[in-house]
Amino acid sequence: MAKERRRAVLELLQRPGNAHCADCGAPGRCAQGRCGCSGIHRNIPQVSKVKSVRLDTWEEPQVEFMASRGNSAARAVFESRVPPFYYRPSASDCQLLREQWIRAKYERQEFTHPERQEPYSAGEGKQLAQSRSAQQVCGRHPEPPARPALRPGLASQAKEPKAVMKIEHLNATFQPAKIGHPHGLQVTYLKDNSTRNIFVYHEDGKEMVDWFNALRAARFHYLQVAFPGASDADLVPKLSRNYLQEGYMEKTGPKQTEGFRKRWFTMDDRRLMYFKDPLDAFARGEVFIGSRESGYTVLDGLPPSTQGHHWPHGITIVTPERRFLLACETEPEQRAWMEAFRKVVDRPMLPQEYAGEAARRPRPGPRAAAGP
Template sequence: MFQEGRDAELLLFASPSFPADPEWASLTLGVFVCQACSTFHKANPNISRVKSVYLDPWQASEVEFMASAGNDAAKAKYEQKIPAFYYRPTHTDCQVLREQWFRARYERDEFVYIEKQEPYSTGYREGFLWKRGRDNGQFLSRKFILSEREGSLKYFNKHDAREPKAVMRIETLNATFRPAKIGSPNGLQVTYLRDNSTRNIFVYHEDGKEMVDWFNAIRAARFHYLQVAFPGASDADLVPKLTRNFVKEGYMEKTGPKQTEGFKKRWFTMDDRRLMYFKDPLDAYARGEVFIGSKENNYTVLSGLPPSTQGNRWPFGITIVTPDRKFLFACETEAEQKDWIAAFQRVINRPMLPQEYAGTQTHTHKVTGM
């Protein structure tokens, strides 16, 4: 006879597709889920009915169902046709990405029927997003057009405008969700290069699906561009290049190139090898950029500041040594100092790619002001 408790636990853990450290199980879908993902299952009982693996009582039939189903079987059923470019969120990603991944799989069957992928897979997308104004900081409705054929993302200041306000080339586009920074749960930051300098636009849409569809449409356009640019590359080589999160962001103090000016508080963004600083986190363009090379090219990060340094109010200094000069920064807390040093060290430890050498001189001295 089946016994609740220990017998249920043993049978559940015997499932061949039992993931690491799950706390919940969906009796509807036959999958085990972590604490973070269980939020979406609990909020949608019409899609998924969940039980605690450890705390809830289990019937013999429920345990047998979970043992016969499991995550591998659900993956085979609900993830048959996921496009290579589609972003698969992890438990550390923002809520809108994780929620829309849940709905795409279990509610909309997007990875079962290819025709349901049209909103982001056709190479063309047109619609309206709320975009933050560069000068007034207000979010205004703007028309956006993404065209894989033209190789660009455009936006128009007026709905009936013939000429775009900005043309962003697909080859330099990056998109990353920054909800806290933008102030919207669906906030997306899009960066691109113009005259070899980074430009930012900040957009959102009230509908989470709409924003995630735009994000994956950008990834799809980038994927097809890279397939042409690198015809011998595999999908595994190209997918990490589609979009990227920033290495680190946050406030630090900095001084000028002569190191005699007073330190000023600035918002810093480490994007790949570009360390950019802004007066405000939502500035459209950086006041300066510093290229961070590799240790093989004599780049070093040090804890602390030179003994003669004056003017910094924050006590935890960082010195970045480059072949041309030293850059001095200060953090408010020791924890922030350690985080920044670790981030810099990861970049410096990474060997430079051949194409990165070409931009070294251009980026290193692009320091335009405090």
């Protein structure tokens, strides 16, 4: 009987939707996936029971339960009222996003009871205050540590906001490794036509994810006004974005006679930014990466006469104005950067990207002298 029940469970895996995790979409080996989501479910035993398809023993009522439901049916129930702006994590997203998604779905049942969504739908609180009329976000955090924490009361005690971030140019992405905290969030916005970074966290993971979705909600409302004819499917990809690639590389200056210097690089859409330190507020420089049709190319390696680089795996970015010479420490890092650059170069430019290209051509950052 045990073998028959196991065979029945394996057959259930072949049904549409059952071969992947119901929460993040990863290929699944157990009833809640092999992506780490099963570990999250184990931490909420009052809601979930995790069993391996091949290793655990299945009782007949459990097999019948799975047969009568399945992942597709479960999603239809537990995700029936997900707001369009709410971030749906994938297997590659950080633990915090996946954990709070699972807790919101099953433990708090926010997507079956919309009245429980208030914290991130309202976008109000002591740490950040959203101004719907001005379509801006105001924030305050302590000055000196390099890794400031959002703490209750700072904004309410301040006479003026520490920063004003226009929703039009705002982005937020979780960066736990870079910030050194599992709930670390990087928020970027434009200040004086340059990208400004702030790094924030909160000890309460739900609080941090609520703010992340509140920022996405503000972006969603802004874009609905800015593009009244656009569908939700058109707007949702524009709410926030993860970086295409990040990491250390070496670079030289525009004359290509200076020594190579180690810099932290971030590829954000078509902007390649470089920083002296990953937690710098401003980039030392930004490089616009256009399309192949506009004269942009990425080459494997460096010109033969290149000197001064310590790392052996070179990359040459060709733009209409100049060549940028970069070097990676390892071959896998070089391959990852080459793939990221080529995806951007192979993608046709949009009309608005042509309009903004001139303003985003290579230039030094606002707080650094010209050079590498």
